[in-house]
Amino acid sequence: MHTEHLYIVAYxxxxxxxxxxxxxxxxxxxxxxxxxxFQCRLTxxxxxELVALLDGIIHHRDDHLMLLDLGLAEQVVPRVISLGKMFTPVAREPVIV
Structure with missing residues (x-):
């Protein structure tokens, strides 16, 4: 199995x-x-692949996009203060290509 990292993507x-x-x-x-x-589990x-696709969409002078690597998805213990809806790390699910 490929190792996945948990990312927070903000744009x-x-x-x-x-x-x-x-x-x-x-x-x-x-x-x-x-x-x-968004939160993503990515190999x-x-x-x-995602970075390349996003790079082709955004305008570098006008837009801003960040991918924050939180580490290995199976080992992440988020230290998050969440008011309102509860934050839970995205679960591993099959990817259909």
Whole structure:
């Protein structure tokens, strides 16, 4: 089995059309947490694929996107203060390609 890391992906996209493209792409890679924030379990290959696809969508002068690596997904113990909805790390699920 490939090692997966848990990532938090946050983005600020200046154009609504590009924002929608990023949002739709992220739905295929992770779980939506709140506006412009996703959590993803990714192998190194899926991470590289996602970065390449996102890099092709955003405008580097206008947009900002961050991928925060929280470490090995099976070993992450999040230290999160969550008010309102509870935060739980995304569970491992099969990926259909």
């Amino acid at each position: 600020d996209i200046a154009d609504q059309k590009r924002w929608r493209r990023v949002y739709n792409l992220m739905n295929g890679y992770g779980e939506w947490l709140q506006l412009s924030i 190194a290959q899926r991470h590289a």
